[in-house]
Every structure is written in structure tokens, then in C-alpha cells.
Amino acid sequence: xxxxxxxxxxxxxxxxxxDPRVRGIVIQxxxxxxxxxxxxFLVHNTVVNLEQRGIASGFGFLGDEAKFGIGESLIAYxxxxxxLRAFLVGLTNTLYVSxxxxxxxxxxxxxxxxxxxxxxxxVAKLAQIYVETFxxxxxxxxxxxxxxxxxxxxxxPRQAWQPLPDVFISNRGVSFPVPHEDPAHFWMLLALVAGxxxxxxxxxxxxxxxxxxxQQFPSLWLGLGLILGLPLAVFLAAGAPxxxxxxxxxxxNFSGGIVFxxxxxxxxxxxxxxxGSFIAEIVRAGILAVSWGQSExxxxxxxxxxxxxxxxVLPQALRVIVPPMTSEYLSLTKNSSLAVIIGYxxxxxxxxxxxxxxxxxxxxxxxxxxxxxxxxxxxxxxMNLYNRAVALVER
Amino acid sequence: xxxxxxxxxxxxERPPVASTGIIGWLRxxxxxxxxxxxxxxxxxxxxxxxxxxxxxxxxxxxxxxAPNGQACRGDGACWAxxxxxxxxxxxxxxxxxxxxxxLFVVLIFVAMILASCDRRLWxxxxxxxxxxxxxxxxxxxxxxxxxxxxxxxxxxxxxLTLILAVVGMVFAFPFAILLALGRxxxxxxxxxxxxxxxxxVRGVPLITVLFMASVMLPLFLPAGLTIDKLLRAQxxxxxxxxxxxxxxxxxxxxxxPKGQIEAADxxxxxxxxxxxxxVLPQALAMVIPPLVNNFIGAFKNTSLVLIIGLFDLLNTxxxxxxxxxxxxxxxxxxVVAAAIYWSFCFFMSRYSQMLEREFNRSRRR
Numbered sequence: 001x002x003x004x005x006x007x008x009x010x011x012x013x014x015x016x017x018x019d020p021r022v023r024g025i026v027i028q029x030x031x032x033x034x035x036x037x038x039x040x041f042l043v044h045n046t047v048v049n050l051e052q053r054g055i056a057s058g059f060g061f062l063g064d065e066a067k068f069g070i071g072e073s074l075i076a077y078x079x080x081x082x083x084l085r086a087f088l089v090g091l092t093n094t095l096y097v098s099x100x101x102x103x104x105x106x107x108x109x110x111x112x113x114x115x116x117x118x119x120x121x122x123v124a125k126l127a128q129i130y131v132e133t134f135x136x137x138x139x140x141x142x143x144x145x146x147x148x149x150x151x152x153x154x155x156x157p158r159q160a161w162q163p164l165p166d167v168f169i170s171n172r173g174v175s176f177p178v179p180h181e182d183p184a185h186f187w188m189l190l191a192l193v194a195g196x197x198x199x200x201x202x203x204x205x206x207x208x209x210x211x212x213x214x215q216q217f218p219s220l221w222l223g224l225g226l227i228l229g230l231p232l233a234v235f236l237a238a239g240a241p242x243x244x245x246x247x248x249x250x251x252x253n254f255s256g257g258i259v260f261x262x263x264x265x266x267x268x269x270x271x272x273x274x275x276g277s278f279i280a281e282i283v284r285a286g287i288l289a290v291s292w293g294q295s296e297x298x299x300x301x302x303x304x305x306x307x308x309x310x311x312x313v314l315p316q317a318l319r320v321i322v323p324p325m326t327s328e329y330l331s332l333t334k335n336s337s338l339a340v341i342i343g344y345x346x347x348x349x350x351x352x353x354x355x356x357x358x359x360x361x362x363x364x365x366x367x368x369x370x371x372x373x374x375x376x377x378x379x380x381x382x383m384n385l386y387n388r389a390v391a392l393v394e395r
Numbered sequence: 396x397x398x399x400x401x402x403x404x405x406x407x408e409r410p411p412v413a414s415t416g417i418i419g420w421l422r423x424x425x426x427x428x429x430x431x432x433x434x435x436x437x438x439x440x441x442x443x444x445x446x447x448x449x450x451x452x453x454x455x456x457x458x459x460x461a462p463n464g465q466a467c468r469g470d471g472a473c474w475a476x477x478x479x480x481x482x483x484x485x486x487x488x489x490x491x492x493x494x495x496x497x498l499f500v501v502l503i504f505v506a507m508i509l510a511s512c513d514r515r516l517w518x519x520x521x522x523x524x525x526x527x528x529x530x531x532x533x534x535x536x537x538x539x540x541x542x543x544x545x546x547x548x549x550x551x552x553x554x555l556t557l558i559l560a561v562v563g564m565v566f567a568f569p570f571a572i573l574l575a576l577g578r579x580x581x582x583x584x585x586x587x588x589x590x591x592x593x594x595x596v597r598g599v600p601l602i603t604v605l606f607m608a609s610v611m612l613p614l615f616l617p618a619g620l621t622i623d624k625l626l627r628a629q630x631x632x633x634x635x636x637x638x639x640x641x642x643x644x645x646x647x648x649x650x651x652p653k654g655q656i657e658a659a660d661x662x663x664x665x666x667x668x669x670x671x672x673x674v675l676p677q678a679l680a681m682v683i684p685p686l687v688n689n690f691i692g693a694f695k696n697t698s699l700v701l702i703i704g705l706f707d708l709l710n711t712x713x714x715x716x717x718x719x720x721x722x723x724x725x726x727x728x729x730v731v732a733a734a735i736y737w738s739f740c741f742f743m744s745r746y747s748q749m750l751e752r753e754f755n756r757s758r759r760r
Contacts, residue, residue, distance in 0.1 A: 049614045335600070338600075
């Protein structure tokens with residue numbers, strides 16, 4: 001009797017359909033089989049459909065002549081160039097507008113985020129109105145609005161608006177002056193790099209010395225002096241070659257200076273203002289996340305307002321700010337694809353033209369997706385590295 | 396001889412004028428330091444430069460009624476254009492005589508959204524929404540109860556925007572839950588597939604997904620089978636939204652203490668019963684505020700369908716501009732469309748902030 005009960009209670013091998021391991025394997029096999037079947041079905045249909053339409057698949061078309069013009073491009077391009085070259089033009093345009101957009105949106109967002117926390121009632125309210133307005137209107141609509149403003153409402157070049165001296169806004173775009181190219185600029189750039197490197201080395205040394213001896217060193221001021229002073233010294237040594245290339249009215253348009261086309265300007269303004277409103281909220285939340293006791297403790301230690309910000313509040317706020325900031329940068333880059341609405345030749349817009357001309361939809365869309373995935377991964381990687389630098393080090 | 400008056404409390408002095416009333420408020424809030432005073436003056440200058448021209452444009456110089464665009468030219472806004480085009484912007488190319496139907500659809504949507512905000516009704520939403528969507532479908536399509544049939548090609552304006560956003564979210568949600576569970580599954584094949592899908596979709600812009608749906612979806616289907624343009628866009632929205640929703644749901648799943656799952660196991664619940672009865676109710680309740688925020692994003696994203704040629708609210712506003720009799724009133728049309736989008740988004744974001752505050756109440760001391 002007793003031995004029979006023990007026999008019944010001993011955990012033996014369960015039946016296969018009750019064994020979690022066996023079940024897991026079976027479920028996965030079924031899952032993979034279903035996925036593969038669906039994929040095979042779709043691929044089969046696509047192949048049949050493409051055959052019916054007489055479209056040869058493959059990336060061979062990339063070498064063909066593109067035969068369409070592109071309004072603006074950073075690299076040399078003519079309609080006689082290949083589709084691949086056109087893709088590259090689109091890619092550089094996308095990267096160009098995203099890079100400028102990320103920098104400007106960060107500045108705008110930080111300023112507005114700080115303004116929302118200002119003790120000045122009027123400034124805080126204005127910042128809040130900005131955020132609540134632009135965050136709640138679709139970006140596509142904002143782009144069309146700015147574009148319409150620049151294309152239709154802005155005056156002809158002869159009556160161009162002039163918000164700043166030598167900056168002109170007309171229906172041909174936004175023109176502003178740039179310094180004439182000069183060999184000294186290259187040496188100034190080198191001096192700037194040297195200054196950044198030197199100030200980094202100085203601040204490292206100063207921090208180590210402070211840890212060792214407790215003595216402080218005005219590394220910030222010396223660093224600023226190095227970063228600004230070295231290029232300035234080169235500039236003066238070269239005889240201060242400050243000749244501005246100023247836009248001037250010639251016939252019906254401006255010549256000289258740099259011109260942002262209405263499309264580029266509208267895309268940049270829209271992206272910066274829209275993303276800036278999100279970044280402002282991130283910055284605000286990050287600073288609010290640092291408890292007031294931290295600031296009080298810093299004041300009790302006798303730190304100045306600047307030291308309090310730099311040593312106590314900012315390092316803790318950055319920990320909260322950096323991860324959501326990464327996703328804002330990613331979404332700005334992805335949102336730059338809305339350029340297709342207003343006709344700025346970004347990657348998606350050019351791929352779209354290519355697909356319409358050649359019918360190579362599968363290849364075109366695969367290429368766009370691959371490019372965006374790579375861009376997303378690179379931005380995530382850079383921001384994750386930065387995040388690791390600011391993250392809390394625990395044990 | 397002592398002065399009795401000395402022992403009496405002195406009559407309360409009025410606080411100095413400079414610290415009370417309007418002057419006190421101004422000093423405390425606008426001019427409490429040199430820097431703030433400069434900021435205030437700058438802000439006032441900015442307001443003085445922007446507000447009067449805007450009021451002049453929108454109200455003083457505006458034209459309220461005019462027979463055509465020529466009579467409307469001036470320095471101010473042409474609201475006559477909006478009066479002329481308002482029904483087109485709202486309902487687009489839906490048959491003019493039948494436009495009461497999309498109007499009711501919009502009202503039903505608004506009523507359902509408002510009802511969803513009332514937490515006492517949350518238990519019944521699962522019945523309310525399918526019923527509401529069936530009524531909306533019947534109204535839009537027609538062909539029943541003596542309503543004339545209207546094909547999806549004529550659906551446009553605000554109802555289309557709302558349908559894309561709401562139907563997209565409703566269908567994306569179950570898919571997103573499966574994806575989120577898949578991403579946390581113990582089975583490697585399921586996990587890898589879920590991660591690949593989520594990261595792939597989140598890594599590319601919505602436009603490419605829309606392009607894919609409009610260009611490649613017809614290629615994917617068996618030859619001869621065509622698929623409605625609206626349905627293609629809707630599928631794209633569902634696939635896109637699901638990836639983002641899945642990450643939100645995963646956030647909720649990760650926040651469930653392990654003890655809850657172990658307790659469910661101890662009670663002898665299997666995977667699905669444990670997930671349905673223990674894990675999901677807690678996880679989903681936790682992520683309601685980000686879900687509302689995501690819905691706001693989806694609502695704004697519907698404006699991208701103009702790229703594949705659907706007439707949503709933005710596209711009808713855009714198309715109204717092409718009337719040769721009414722040229723050059725882009726600002727007016729966009730301001731009106733923006734106001735409609737804004738009121739929906741602003742209301743929902745306020746609601747999500749309120750929910751967040753309420754949910755955090757238990758966590759606050």
C-alpha cells in the first residue's frame with residue numbers, strides 16, 4: 001500500500017504534451033513554420049506580380065541614368081548621373097537637415113524648458129504657450145504652413161523682409177551672409193581643435209589636482225580662453241581677413257551669401273520648432289526631477305548659483321534627460337522624411353521619384369528602410385555612449 | 396504714572412503698498428531681479444511686436460463675407476474663404492446631401508472619447524467601442540436602413556482622420572499586447588521575431604510604412620486581388636502603431652513584481668490565465684497615461700496620409716486652396732485645420748496629465 005502511494009507521488013516524466021520543454025519546442029517549431037509559410041506566400045505573390053508587370057527585380061537599375069533634376073544638393077549632381085548618385089544626394093540632404101535640426105532643436109528646447117521654470121511669470125507663461133501650441137499640431141501641417149508662408153506670403157526679392165542687417169527673407173528663400181573663404185579659416189579650425197584638446201587636458205589635470213590636494217583651478221576660464229583665444233590669435237595673425245560674402249539683390253534674385261531654399265528653410269523651421277517643444281518638456285521634467293533638497297544642500301555648502309547648477313543639479317538632471325532626448329533625436333531624423341510633402345529632395349522624396357520612374361518599389365523601399373535603420377542605430381549608439389558617461393554608477 | 400497705552404498692541408499697520416495688490420504681484424513675479432526685469436521687458440517688447448499685427452490680421456482687417464477671392468484681397472484674413480469652404484474642409488468629397496452622416500460620425504466619436512474619459516464607464520468600454528464602430532461603419536458606408544451607399548474613396552475630412560486614428564489604435568492594441576508578451580517570452584524564436592518586428596518598425600519613418608502599404612501591399616497579395624486604398628493606409632497605421640504600443644505595454648509588464656507571477660504559478664494558473672487574470676490587468680492600468688499620449692501621436696500622424704492621396708483633414712484643407720476662385724488663402728485654411736487638430740490633442744493631453752497625477756497620488760507621500 002505505502003509503496004504504491006509513494007510510486008504515485010514520485011515526480012516522474014510528465015506526458016510529452018504536459019512537459020513545458022517539449023511544448024516550448026513544439027510551439028516554436030509551429031511558430032517558425034507559420035511565419036515561414038506566410039513569408040513564402042508573400043514572396044511568391046510578389047514574384048508572380050512583378051513578372052506580370054514585367055519588372056525585373058534586383059538592384060541593377062541603380063547604375064542607370066536618373067534623368068531627373070534635383071533642386072538642391074550638397075554634392076555634385078546632374079540628371080545624367082545614376083540613380084545611386086541621386087540616392088546619395090537624398091541621403092546627404094537628409095543627414096544635413098537632421099544634423100542642423102538636432103543642434104538647433106536642442107538649443108531651442110533647452111532655452112524654452114528653462115524658461116518654463118523661470119520665476120518670471122510672463123516668461124514662464126510664454127514658454128508654456130509655445131509648448132502647448134506647437135506640440136499639439138501635426139508636424140505635416142506646420143511644415144505646410146511655414147512653406148506656404150515662405151512661398152506665398154513672403155514678398156518678392158525686391159521687397160524682401162530684412163529681420164537683421166543683411167539677412168533677407170523672400171519667396172526665393174532665406175539669404176544670409178557668410179565669411180568669404182580664406183586659407184586662414186583652415187588654420188583657425190585647427191587652432192579650435194587644438195584649443196578644445198588643450199582645455200580638455202587642462203580640466204582633467206585640474207580635476208585630478210583637486211582630488212589630490214583640494215585646491216581648485218580656474219579650468220573653466222582657462223578652457224574658454226584656449227577655445228576662443230587660439231582661433232582668435234590665428235585670425236589676428238593672418239591679418240584679420242574678415243570679408244563677408246553679403247547677399248545682394250541682382251536682377252530678380254539674391255546672389256552671394258548662403259541661400260536656404262523655401263523648402264529647406266520651412267523643413268528646418270518646422271522640425272526645430274516642433275521637436276523643440278518636446279525637448280523643452282524633457283528638459284523641464286529632468287530639472288524638476290532633481291529634488292529641491294539637493295539645491296538646498298548645495299546652498300548650505302556655500303556653492304554659488306553657477307556651481308550649484310554645474311556640480312549638483314545638471315549631473316543629476318542629465319541622467320533623466322538623456323534617454324528621452326535620444327528618442328527625440330531619432331524622431332527628428334525620421335520626421336525629416338516629411339520633406340516629401342513640401343518637395344525638399346530628401347532620401348524618401350528621391351526614392352519616391354525613383355520608384356515612380358522605374359517601378360522598383362521593393363528595392364527602393366528596402367533601401368530607405370535600411371538607411372533609416374542604420375541612422376537610428378548610429379544615433380542610439382552615440383547617445384548610449386553618452387548616457388553611460390552621465391548615468392549613475394552604482395556599486 | 397505708567398502709560399497704559401504702551402501695553403496695548405499697536406494697531407496693525409497696513410503692509411507696504413509695494414508688497415500687495417497688483418504692484419506687489421508685479422514686483423514678486425516680473426521684476427524680482429535685474430535679470431528678470433530685463434527678461435520681462437524683452438517679453439513685453441516681443442508681445443507688442445506680435446500681438447497687435449495678429450489681431451489686426453485676424454479681426455480688425457479681416458473680411459467676413461465676400462462673393463469670391465478677388466473681393467477678399469486685403470491686409471487681413473479672409474474668413475469668407477473659410478465660411479465658403481468649411482464644409483469641404485470638414486467633410487471633403489463626401490456627397491454633399493449626405494454630409495449629415497459624417498457629422499454624426501464625428502459626434503459619435505467625440506461622445507465615445509468623452510465617455511472613455513469617465514473612469515466609471517471603463518468597465519463597459521469593451522462593449523461601447525465595438526458598438527460605436529459598427530454604427531459609424533453603417534453611417535459612413537450606408538447601404539443599410541435606406542442610406543445610400545458611399546464608397547471609401549469619398550470618405551474624407553475629419554471623420555477620415557478620426558477613423559484612421561481610432562480604428563488604428565483599436566486594432567493595433569491586441570497585436571501590441573501579443574508583441575509585448577512575445578518580446579518577454581521564454582521561447583527564443585518568438586522573442587527574436589517580436590524584437591525584430593518592433594525594432595524594425597520603430598527604426599523607420601511612418602512615411603516608409605505608408606509607402607510600403609500603398610506600393611508593396613498590392614504586390615504581396617495574390618494576383619487579381621485588389622485592396623482598397625483606405626484599407627491599405629489603415630493596415631499601415633495598425634502595423635506601425637502596434638510596434639510603439641508594444642513598447643509601452645512592455646514597460647507595464649516589466650513593472651509587475653515577480654511575486655505576482657510566482658503567486659499565480661503557485662495557484663496553478665497556466666500561462667494564458669496568469670497573463671489574462673493577473674499580469675495584464677495590472678500592467679495595462681499602469682500604462683494608461685502613456686497610452687493616451689501615444690494616441691495623441693497617432694492622431695497627429697494621420698495627417699501623413701495626404702502623401703498617399705487620401706483626403707484627411709489636412710488634405711481637404713490643402714485641396715480647398717486649389718480653387719481658382721479662392722487663391723492664396725493658405726494661412727486661413729491651415730489656421731482652421733490647426734485649430735481643430737489642436738483642440739483634440741490639447742484636450743487629450745490635459746486628460747492624460749490629469750490621469751498621471753491621479754495615478755501618482757498613491758505613490759506620493
